[in-house]
Amino acid sequence: MDPLLEYLNALIYLGIAALIGVAMLLLGALLGPKRPGRTKLAAYESGNEPMGYAKRFPAHFYAVGMLFILFDVEVAFLWPYAVNAGKLGLAGFAAALLFTLVLLLGLFFEWRKGVMKWDR
Amino acid sequence: MLWQLFVTAVKALVLILALLFTFAYITWIMRRGLARFQVRLGPNRVGPAGLLQPIADAVKAIFKEDLTVARADRVLYWLAPLIAFTFALAAFAVIPVGPDGWVVANLDMGVLYVFAVSELAVYGIFLAGWASGSKYPLMGGLRSIAALVGYELALGMAILPVVLMAGSLNLQDIVAWQQTHGYFILWQFPAFLVYFVASLAEMSRTPFDFAEAEQELVAGFHTEYASMKFVSFYIAELLHWITGSALIATLFLGGWAAPFGLPQIPVLWLFLKWAIFIFLVLWIWASWFRTRYDQMIRFAWGVLLPAATVWFLITAYYVAKGGAL
Numbered sequence: 001m002d003p004l005l006e007y008l009n010a011l012i013y014l015g016i017a018a019l020i021g022v023a024m025l026l027l028g029a030l031l032g033p034k035r036p037g038r039t040k041l042a043a044y045e046s047g048n049e050p051m052g053y054a055k056r057f058p059a060h061f062y063a064v065g066m067l068f069i070l071f072d073v074e075v076a077f078l079w080p081y082a083v084n085a086g087k088l089g090l091a092g093f094a095a096a097l098l099f100t101l102v103l104l105l106g107l108f109f110e111w112r113k114g115v116m117k118w119d120r
Numbered sequence: 121m122l123w124q125l126f127v128t129a130v131k132a133l134v135l136i137l138a139l140l141f142t143f144a145y146i147t148w149i150m151r152r153g154l155a156r157f158q159v160r161l162g163p164n165r166v167g168p169a170g171l172l173q174p175i176a177d178a179v180k181a182i183f184k185e186d187l188t189v190a191r192a193d194r195v196l197y198w199l200a201p202l203i204a205f206t207f208a209l210a211a212f213a214v215i216p217v218g219p220d221g222w223v224v225a226n227l228d229m230g231v232l233y234v235f236a237v238s239e240l241a242v243y244g245i246f247l248a249g250w251a252s253g254s255k256y257p258l259m260g261g262l263r264s265i266a267a268l269v270g271y272e273l274a275l276g277m278a279i280l281p282v283v284l285m286a287g288s289l290n291l292q293d294i295v296a297w298q299q300t301h302g303y304f305i306l307w308q309f310p311a312f313l314v315y316f317v318a319s320l321a322e323m324s325r326t327p328f329d330f331a332e333a334e335q336e337l338v339a340g341f342h343t344e345y346a347s348m349k350f351v352s353f354y355i356a357e358l359l360h361w362i363t364g365s366a367l368i369a370t371l372f373l374g375g376w377a378a379p380f381g382l383p384q385i386p387v388l389w390l391f392l393k394w395a396i397f398i399f400l401v402l403w404i405w406a407s408w409f410r411t412r413y414d415q416m417i418r419f420a421w422g423v424l425l426p427a428a429t430v431w432f433l434i435t436a437y438y439v440a441k442g443g444a445l
Binding site: 064 | 125128132133135136181182184185186187188189190198201205209214224225226227228250253258259262265272273276277280283284287343344349351414417429433436437439441
């Protein structure tokens, strides 16, 4: 079969999965009882009146997120190398080694900068 | 052409329904299994040995009141369970359960597709935490993501050696390679260890199940979800367990291929290998404790990622020398 057609197959699969998901959510929304109340609709805060703003979080999570984006993109560069490593031979390996060492160096630097220190 | 698309649609539907059925009974296996580990009986009232329990649970969930929290961001609040559900199902599309034709989408970059959709599934968790407009879900969601992304990296790094040796991202090719050269669990044992540990985090199972560390976070990112919206998250979570186990079986244990020259029966062998990992995860779940989440994140970045990288370099050298060909 045409290799590109396989992507269409994946898309069809995703479409059917999403349709079943929508059907499930709608079924739940339509069949359940509807008796909302002020306390029932309030955010759960261990039984207390909800207070304050619930959209703020420590900047630390941003650092971890950014670190992930960087490393994930760098690992993504290794995928094409991995498929062709046999053909590229030792010259290709030298390039991959250099690339990976830079990656590890970056990780070491971030570590020393204290990105993984959560108790500060 | 149209006929092919129709065949695909039927295959997809059968696979999805099979996965949902597996989910229903994995809840039963999980509850009965964990009960056995803790010397209790577990659900045994509905039907023989409690076998109708999943159906009773489903009926109950459908007729529950579907709440939308007052302060929630409505669009995202509804979108989050849908994303989680769809992309949890998505990964299985490329896992072959038999020879040619026994897979919904035989993608040339199947492994990459698996990683793409499993990273998209993270959006479901984050949006759920963000859109609920409540503090416990926000903290639970953030914790889940901060940890998941680290283990996602280790997972990607641990799979690279397998791709190096098989020389392909296609899962059918990886299975075929293992048939001629022997299973990757023997060739790539360190990669297997890293992959398995990272998978545990990916499935958010013990020792990394702090997304639902109920003493600190109530129910994590789905605290404010009820009815079928909650069920969507629950299905997604267990599907990660189901798909993750099938993926380990395919990558490291030969997939659908029969071991020891036994007759090739399409679904059976993958199912048996899959069951090994399902049980292994359940066993760890029943016997281990939950780690602290900052320790867990540090473990992903400081131990698993460097270890996987070093092993990747060793394998790359071996392959570059012409060893795997």
